[in-house]
Amino acid sequence: MWTLSGFADEISADLTEQCEVAAGLGLTHIEVRSAWDVNILDLSPDQLATMRKTLSAYGLKVSSIGSPIGKIFIDEDFGPHLDRMRHAAEVAHELDAPYVRIFSFFLRPGADPAAHRGEVIDRMRALVRVAEEAELILLHENEKQIYGDIPARCLDLIRSVGSPYLKLAWDPANFVQVGVRPYTDGYAMLRPHVAYIQIKDALLADGTVVPAGRGDGEVAATIRALRHDGFDGFFSLEPHLAAGHATGGFSGPELFRTAWRAFTEILQTEEIEYA
Numbered sequence: 001m002w003t004l005s006g007f008a009d010e011i012s013a014d015l016t017e018q019c020e021v022a023a024g025l026g027l028t029h030i031e032v033r034s035a036w037d038v039n040i041l042d043l044s045p046d047q048l049a050t051m052r053k054t055l056s057a058y059g060l061k062v063s064s065i066g067s068p069i070g071k072i073f074i075d076e077d078f079g080p081h082l083d084r085m086r087h088a089a090e091v092a093h094e095l096d097a098p099y100v101r102i103f104s105f106f107l108r109p110g111a112d113p114a115a116h117r118g119e120v121i122d123r124m125r126a127l128v129r130v131a132e133e134a135e136l137i138l139l140h141e142n143e144k145q146i147y148g149d150i151p152a153r154c155l156d157l158i159r160s161v162g163s164p165y166l167k168l169a170w171d172p173a174n175f176v177q178v179g180v181r182p183y184t185d186g187y188a189m190l191r192p193h194v195a196y197i198q199i200k201d202a203l204l205a206d207g208t209v210v211p212a213g214r215g216d217g218e219v220a221a222t223i224r225a226l227r228h229d230g231f232d233g234f235f236s237l238e239p240h241l242a243a244g245h246a247t248g249g250f251s252g253p254e255l256f257r258t259a260w261r262a263f264t265e266i267l268q269t270e271e272i273e274y275a
Contacts, residue, residue, distance in 0.1 A: 001273045001274060001275050002231075002232070002233070002234075002235055002267070002272060002273070002274045002275070003028065003029060003063070003233070003234050003235070003274070003275055004026075004027055004028075004029070004234075004235050004236075004237070004260075004263075004264075004274055004275070005027060005029040005030055005031050005063035005064070005234045005235065005236040005237070006022060006027060006030055006031060006236055006237035006238070006256070006260070007030075007031045007033050007066055007236065007237065007238045007248070007249075008021075008022055008030040008031065008032060008033075008035075009032075009033050009034040009035065009248065009250075010237070010238065010239055010240070010248075010249060010250055010251040010252075010256055011251065011252070011253050011256045012252070012253065013034070013035070013036060013037045014035075014036065015035040015036065015050070015051060015054050016054060017253070018030065018035070019054055019055065019057075019058040019060055020058070021253050021256060021257070022058070022060060023058040023059060023060060025257065025260050026275075027060070028059065028060065028061060028275060029060060029061045029062065029063040029234065030055075030060055030061075030062060030063065031062070031063050031064045031065075031066045031101075031236045031238075032051070032062055032064075032065060032066060032095065032097070033066030033067075033248055034248065035047070035051060039068060040065055040066065040067065040091060041067060041068070041084060041087055041088055041091060043091075048091065048094050048095070051095065052094070052095065055095075061096065062095045062096060062097040063097070063098075063099065063196075063234045063236060064097055064098070064099035064100065064101055064139060064169075064196065064234070064236065065088060065091055065092045065095070065097045065099070065100045065101065066101050066248075067088045067091075067100050067101055067102060068103075069081070069084060069085050069088055069100065069101075069102040069103065069127065070102045070103030070104055070105055070123075070124075070127070070140075070146070071103050071105075071106065071143075071146075072105060072106065073105065073106045073107070073108060074105040074106065074107055074108075074111075074116045074119055074120060074123075074147070075108070078123055078126070082126055082127070082130070085102075085126075085127050085130045086130055088100050089130055089131065089133075089134035089136055092134070092136050093134065093136075097136075098136065098137060099136070099137050099138070099139050099195075099196060100131070100136055100137075100138055100139065101138075101139045101140075101141055101169055101196075102127060102138050102139065102140055102141070103140065103141055103143050103146050103148070104120055104124060104140060104146045104147040104148035104153075104157055105120055105123065105146055105147055106145055106146055107145060107146065107147060113147055113153060116147060117147070117156070120147040120148075120157070121157070121160045121161065124140075124157055124160075124161050124166070125161055125163075128161055128163045128165050128166050131163075131165040131166070132163065132165045136165070137165055137166075137167055137195065138165060138166050138167070139167055139168065139169035139195060139196050140154065140157060140158075140166060140167070140168055140169065141169040141171055141174070141198065142154055142168070142169075142170070142171055142174050142175055143171075143174055144174055144177050144178055149174070149178050150175075150178055150180055150186075151175070151180065151185055151186035151189050151190055152189075154168055154186075154190055154193075155189055155190060155193070158193045167193055167194070167195035167196065168190055168193045168194045168195065168196075169194075169195070169196040169197070169198055170182070170190070170194045170196070170197050170198065170222075171198040171200055171238070172198075172199075172200065172201060172202075172215075172217030172218065172219055172222065173200035173201050173202035173209055173215065173217055173240070174200070174202075175217070176201070176202040176203070176204055176207070176215060176216050176217050177202055177207040179204070181204075181216065181218060182217055182218050182222060183218035183221040183222045183225065184218065187222060187225055191225070191229060194231075195233060196233055196234050196236065197222075197226070197231075197233065197234065197235045197236065198235075198236050198238045199212050199219070199235055199236065199237045199238065199239075199259070199263050200212070200217070200237075200238045200239060200240055201213065201214060201215035201216075201217040201219055202215045202216065202217060203215050203216055204216040209239070209240040209241060209244055209249075210241075211239070211241065211258055211259050211261075211262035211263075212259065212262045212263040212266060213262055213263070213265070213266050214262065219263075219266060220266055220269075220270070223266060223267070223270055223272065224270060227270065227272055235263070235274075237256070237259050237260060237263065239251040239255060239256055239258075239259035241255040241256075241258065241259060242255055
């Protein structure tokens with residue numbers, strides 16, 4: 001049985017409303033990226049304590065910390081960011097989250113990814129060492145304009161770092177937005193390293209984000225292949241149906257429900273059980 005989750009701040013900035021909508025849809029987990037318009041890594045100890053209590057009151061657990069780690073330019077100072085990674089590990093433990101989502105650093109416009117590969121790999125290894133010490137799994141998301149935006153470079157990251165504490169979060173919309181057909185161009189290559197699925201779809205024509213199954217993200221084909229392969233993990237709704245930007249996205253309660261219905265309809269059509 002597959003487990004549905006979702007970026008709860010896509011619902012609302014208010015944590016209670018996030019939890020009400022998520023629990024109302026039958027979700028047992030959420031992915032935490034922000035609450036009260038504050039990034040998850042910037043919440044105070046009191047706010048984190050409130051988050052724990054609120055999640056517990058609604059019977060919700062945390063599937064992953066939706067951190068912004070790795071969302072700085074590759075030529076920016078890494079030291080403070082590594083400290084932020086250490087804090088991300090602390091937050092993950094505080095919220096009993098098994099995963100922390102990360103990225104592989106923005107490249108300046110026009111930069112050659114190959115010219116920055118060595119620095120990217122070194123930084124990723126440093127982040128993974130923090131994860132190893134904390135016994136947490138880092139999930140690299142294929143984001144636009146970072147080193148690991150296309151399947152070949154995602155695979156390069158995994159192979160070069162060579163740690164069981166670094167896995168891939170598969171985001172079909174992000175692949176589409178860099179001209180990749182996710183299932184056709186990337187599934188066979190990346191599947192052994194994929195541990196987490198983010199549910200977002202987009203159109204190849206102009207990158208517009210749409211509900212799952214209504215774009216070119218080959219969501220249904222990927223779902224069938226994952227079932228055939230025996231995948232057992234989280235599917236996290238990240239709809240971006242009202243807005244999307246470098247630090248996140250927003251849908252609102254109704255569009256989040258629209259995204260949930262679109263994806264669960266695919267699961268029902270494929271006769272896949274989920275919780």
